[in-house]
Amino acid sequence: MTDSIIFAGFGGQGLLFAGKLIAYGGMIEGKEVSWIPSYGPEMRGGTANCSVRISDMPVSSPVVSNPDYLIVMNSPSYTKFINSVRPGGKVFIDSSMIDEKCSRTDIDCFYIPATELAHDNGVDGMANIVLCGKLLRETGVIKTESVENALNKIIPESRKALIESNLKAIQIGMDI
Amino acid sequence: MTDSIIFAGFGGQGLLFAGKLIAYGGMIEGKEVSWIPSYGPEMRGGTANCSVRISDMPVSSPVVSNPDYLIVMNSPSYTKFINSVRPGGKVFIDSSMIDEKCSRTDIDCFYIPATELAHDNGVDGMANIVLCGKLLRETGVIKTESVENALNKIIPESRKALIESNLKAIQIGMDI
Amino acid sequence: MSVVFRKPDSMADVNTHYCPGCTHGIVHRLICEIIDEMGIEGDTIGICPVGCSVMAYDYFNCDMIEAPHGRAPAVATGVKRSLPDKFVFTYQGDGDLAAIGTAETIHAAARGENITIIFINNTTYGMTGGQMAPTTLPGQVTQTTPYGRDVEKAGYPVKMCEILSQVDGTALAQRVSVDSPKEVQNAKKAIRKAFQIQRDRKGFSIVEVLSTCPTNWGMSPVESLERLRQECIPYFPLGVYKDITAKENSND
Amino acid sequence: MSVVFRKPDSMADVNTHYCPGCTHGIVHRLICEIIDEMGIEGDTIGICPVGCSVMAYDYFNCDMIEAPHGRAPAVATGVKRSLPDKFVFTYQGDGDLAAIGTAETIHAAARGENITIIFINNTTYGMTGGQMAPTTLPGQVTQTTPYGRDVEKAGYPVKMCEILSQVDGTALAQRVSVDSPKEVQNAKKAIRKAFQIQRDRKGFSIVEVLSTCPTNWGMSPVESLERLRQECIPYFPLGVYKDITAKENSND
Amino acid sequence: MGKINVIFDKCKGCGLCENACPQKIIQIQKDKINSHGYFTAVCINDDKCVGCAMCAVMCPECAITVERQVQK
Amino acid sequence: MGKINVIFDKCKGCGLCENACPQKIIQIQKDKINSHGYFTAVCINDDKCVGCAMCAVMCPECAITVERQVQK
Amino acid sequence: MTAERVLMKGNEALAEAAIRAGCKCYFGYPITPQTEIAAFMAKNMPKRGGTFLQAESEIAAINMVLGAASAGVRAMTSSSSPGISLKSEGISYIAASDLPCVIINVQRGGPGLGGIQPAQADYWQAVKSGGHGDFHILVFAPNSVQEMADMVVKAFEKADQYRIPAMILSDGMLGQMMEPVVFPEISDKMPEKPWATNGHGNKRKHNIINTLFLQPDELEASVSARSKKYETIVENEQDAEFYLTDDADIVVTAYGAVSRICREAVDEARKNGIKAGLLRPKVLWPFPVKDYQKIVPTAKSILCAELSTGQMIDDVKLAVNCSVPVEFYGRTGGNLPSADEIIKKLAEINDSLS
Amino acid sequence: MTAERVLMKGNEALAEAAIRAGCKCYFGYPITPQTEIAAFMAKNMPKRGGTFLQAESEIAAINMVLGAASAGVRAMTSSSSPGISLKSEGISYIAASDLPCVIINVQRGGPGLGGIQPAQADYWQAVKSGGHGDFHILVFAPNSVQEMADMVVKAFEKADQYRIPAMILSDGMLGQMMEPVVFPEISDKMPEKPWATNGHGNKRKHNIINTLFLQPDELEASVSARSKKYETIVENEQDAEFYLTDDADIVVTAYGAVSRICREAVDEARKNGIKAGLLRPKVLWPFPVKDYQKIVPTAKSILCAELSTGQMIDDVKLAVNCSVPVEFYGRTGGNLPSADEIIKKLAEINDSLS
């Protein structure tokens, strides 16, 4: 079983971090994982995205062309990736940022006003993590506690407050 | 039949030119010829030498290790090359410059005070050509008129006097 | 009402790939304005080496060549020696011109190569993601000077106009800025002078343009102009470092 | 009677491959004298790139490295960063340092790399048989300027001390000559100063030595010294172009 | 009297024009993203435009055309 | 009072010592070639040597050793 | 924390492992897609007693490595394709000086400026001629972040052992991706380097690092001595990984990034009844000829897959003595083949076999 | 004077022929043993309406060539081994820009600074990878002063025809030796170059010379188009010379300087009753595979002789599909084998055959 996920949006929305968090969680569960960003000058245009795979077997190519899951936080990325999602796949859309509605019937789309929710709940700028919460809830790609463990690994102890707010953001996503 | 010749001495003694002259003469006779200088930093030490081959067949390597004939104009070169001459070979030694006498019995050595002869005959600095004259006389490697033709080709008409003195130097060598 | 400002003809009508507020675009336009004003689009060959402006071949309507990193002055020399009657300019970044291309720059100048160099000093390697450039200011944080440029270890910034003023073939070495409309107009004058020097076969001309890189400076475009004024100009003083036409032109 | 002059200990007791009267040998000796006087033979690493002096690794008794053409300052940087307490010097020709190695030279200076460069300016490429060097004088006939160096086509000579004086990391840039016993002694003083600057970790030091190449100049050694005086020194004026220790030392 | 025209799809909303305008009549509108994903500059008070072209001179994208009543 | 010693096999006969000697007492002898093929420098008047070492200072081959009566 | 798995980019894992392996000097020049190596070094070297220096060019960087290696310290440089071309003179000199060092090539698309996505079109440059003259360098080909770390350690060790430059021939994919990596325990005992030019301290004769031999016989002796060394290396350092090759009709062979995809393709092909296997060279020079010889008796066909128009394929043919037909599948420009593309090719070959 | 034989150095004959072939720009940097090319150009270009320019480095020189070639003129540079390494990035760019030009490598001993006597150790660098990325250049291998002249003319023509860099892979012996040469009649009609960046004069769209393609699919398309061109060249431009191969048991194969010595050895060996022949590649890329195929039916053994530790030998093995055993004889460091050395080797092989 391999799950593949694309995280896409503007630079600064934390999508590379979100991808890394999920991958790290998978690793903690003992799975094979990979993460790869799109890189190079096109980054400068302002978009940033990454591919993550979580698998029971060695990961072949880390580059994902047809994701099972898509987390998307801006309109250009939505347009770019929505049709690449595999039939049966799930898409998590920050509806605070994206007005479009998907017409595909072979995938599940979740419209989450993540940016607003984050703002309203005092975790400004953590829309990415809110969406991760929803991803966990809807897909079970990894366990919630794995993400919690991952946070403890990735974020240095000195910034404990940051861990707290990340956890809060996940909870918000889980709760929608 | 291939004749191979080494011309060796100090830079400035005109040995590269002498080699070229003989090779040119051979070419005029329709033979296959080659000329190659020793090159590179060792030139700077002050020695200059070149190898010439004159042949009925295509020349393989232009580099001569065991010459049939050797024209030599300084003592270091004499030491360096005298033992490389093939048995039966001929050596033309500028005895104005070289005091050594050869003890080999399997080769013919000609001691010509070429530098003095050139000076005394008003063709100063043409000891190299004097030695070529002797070479022609003793070996017949090419015909004398071929050298004359070669001179006419190599030296521009504007410097006719130079051709004259070269011819004179050859004659001196022939006449010894 | 008449149009008093519009895109110059020699500038291609396409969207650039530059980040918002990057001043590369301003300098492109100035060059095109001069090309238009001098009517030389058909006689000009532009050369852009690697750097953020590598794709400028799509933005200028004159013939264009992409050069390897740092080698534009050599490529320009090859073109100019082949076509001495054409205008040849290069458009180079600070990493390109003042690091890997140092030798090519100085020797094109020493040859008095009759070309014009537009030199974009944005104190960083823009294209590769913001590493230290030879022009990175002391203390400036970049990807490869994460603790700020320590001149003891990483060396001092290189001042190309100052250096080139010591090279005999240099006809013009001038440093300008694009931080305000006034400076932009000054920059344009300098670029015009450079092209005129080339037209008059007077030798090597270089215009160094202090420029911004909002993306890698981590600032807004407007803040970037401010930094340019507050930090860059004091370190890299604007002015004419060498101009062999200065005397003749002194009553301009 | 006591010996007042003899071969320095750090100079190998071998015959050199240099042409008769070539002043490379004088400069070698001066460096060795300084090494002896400072007692640093065991702490010194010398680097000779390609050029007539490439085989100098056989002439100096300290540890020696042969560098690719033009790259000695980079090699020296690698050594010095690994062994900051050792003395590192390079010995480079004008073709090497001022043509192919221009970037390496200028950037070692800009980094204030704590090394010493001895720069032999003999206005030609000696080793390869006398081609034009960046320092070849206008009008000078060489293998590649058979009609004399035409500055219009072949460019102007490059003046490295002048250029390096504009580089912030340069601690010492001084031009000396070896055309007479007096100048040789001056040259020695400059070389000593350079090594002292290195010892005191003050940065990059370069001593440019106007030198002869009798073979490729087509002159006798004595005539060559005369040319050096008459033609080279006027074009490349001797003197201190930069010395950050000048003030402290002014009462020397 | 002047007038500017911002080419909607060329503008990257960098704000350099806004910063340069002596009349302070340019703003980056936050309503409509162009095809490249940028909010763009607009002139918020056509009447006050003097046609000085300072905005255009600073625009890195050549996104501004300026017209002016030319005397004489 | 001084004295020079030219190492025969190191000298290349370049004449720089000859040229530098204030006493004009060095000459390149034309009698004997050394092992590298050079005529070499010799001091032609030991008595006049002042031991100034100018010759040695100019010798590219380090072929000259100089001795001198050191006062004090 | 040694035994812990951490998630890291290939470039960063390599840089961390290099520091652990005792790399004391890093000299580099920015180029995508390897900038993370320099960034990591810039951040960590100063804290851990090493030198990070951004050179003015790739040429300066490789020559700084020459200097540091001469001084006897472990030194490294990294770049990507065009930058490696610029280093080729320097690499030839380092090889000719018998100096150990490590060179990283995170390959991108070429020729010329090309692109910045993964490619394997510098194979020849790495294994045949990263410069003029007769010489070789050790070439390691990782295919995971773990191997980026492991192989750089090995590269430093082998470089010192044989006094030879060693290269990690990686690519943009391996450099940019994150995977779990466990850093190995590394002995901090460094080998003696009595040949180093680090100042003789009046205790030994001066050391000389040089490559010039004007006398042909001397140069030939030096080249021959190096050839002898190469023979030892060819004997001892070949390395490859076998996957399901024992009974394979078709052996896919691939290194680096593309080998991962081929492994998936082999698994899938097996499901479709195609007897496929994978032979993955882990060292490209010396080429693992002995390992290829092992498949000769059983393999009916070989499929060589590369991110190039076909470079390693020649070595594969020679390794099997042209006795097994070798097919090719290549992608270029930064494109990676999908497993499906490989499977399709396998199916075609399989059909032709029967 | 066209039909006249003149005695000239290989380097000078090449330079003269280049000027006759319409070379308008020469850019070079001094290095032994090719300095005569630059010296000749310096003397003659100004008189004959061309440009001679001594560049500040080999890198500058190759990039000046890039510029001049872009401008549409015939341009050339020359160097020797280490200098060619420095040009490798530029060569990759020129190839990627589909620009025609001529590059001369008068090979010397390596690696590193090596020596200045003849060698053939840059074979791989010339035919496999004079730089990063998938590309090829035409490689001509003269073995006489006459061919130094003839092949440079051909190199200019073929370079223009295919828009590809062409190299003359010579060596110190061929460069330094004099032999009679007859300069060929050359048409002074130059091909049209509508792609040149020589100023559009408002008469056409602007031309662009570039190598960057950030989109993998675009870069792949560009690489594939160039591969197609290479296929045409491989089909049409192979060239080799056969000497007594028809009935030869042992075919010696060698190019350049060493092929001359092998020819003498073949003649001598025949006298001793050894049925030897010589197959001499005149073009090294594309390698004359078709010509090698011709000897497969009859040859019992091949002896590959090179001034290297063995580089062309791999291509020879592949060209005969490993179906004929290939032996090797190599000298390095600037040494040339004597005919006797080759004959001895031939005798050994001959003995082993019976």
Ligand SMILES: Cc1ncc(C[n+]2csc(CCOP(=O)(O)OP(=O)(O)O)c2C)c(N)n1
């Ligand atoms: C030989 C080589 N080395 C490195 C690179 C990577 N590279 C691309 S652009 C660039 C420098 C960009 O900086 P700069 O010249 O200052 O231009 P900017 O992007 O800042 O405008 C570098 C190092 C390359 N393409 N080629």
Ligand SMILES: Cc1ncc(C[n+]2csc(CCOP(=O)(O)OP(=O)(O)O)c2C)c(N)n1
């Ligand atoms: C890359 C490279 N290019 C060219 C050469 C040939 N070469 C050897 S020494 C030299 C220059 C010598 O001139 P200079 O540095 O002035 O030293 P000099 O011999 O005059 O003392 C050159 C070009 C080389 N060895 N390597």
Ligand code: SF4
């Ligand atoms: S990275 Fe910097 S220099 Fe490059 S386009 Fe963006 S702002 Fe401009």
Ligand code: SF4
């Ligand atoms: S060629 Fe010139 S620089 Fe070289 S050793 Fe001879 S005189 Fe000295």
Ligand code: SF4
């Ligand atoms: S033309 Fe002048 S006044 Fe009008 S908008 Fe532009 S800057 Fe403002």
Ligand code: SF4
């Ligand atoms: S300066 Fe140009 S790009 Fe920037 S906001 Fe104004 S119109 Fe838009």
Ligand code: SF4
């Ligand atoms: S200076 Fe030295 S080498 Fe020259 S002649 Fe005098 S002793 Fe001999």
Ligand code: SF4
């Ligand atoms: S020491 Fe002085 S006086 Fe004596 S020989 Fe030498 S230069 Fe002449």
Ligand SMILES: [Mg+2]
């Ligand atoms: Mg920059």
Ligand SMILES: [Mg+2]
């Ligand atoms: Mg010199």
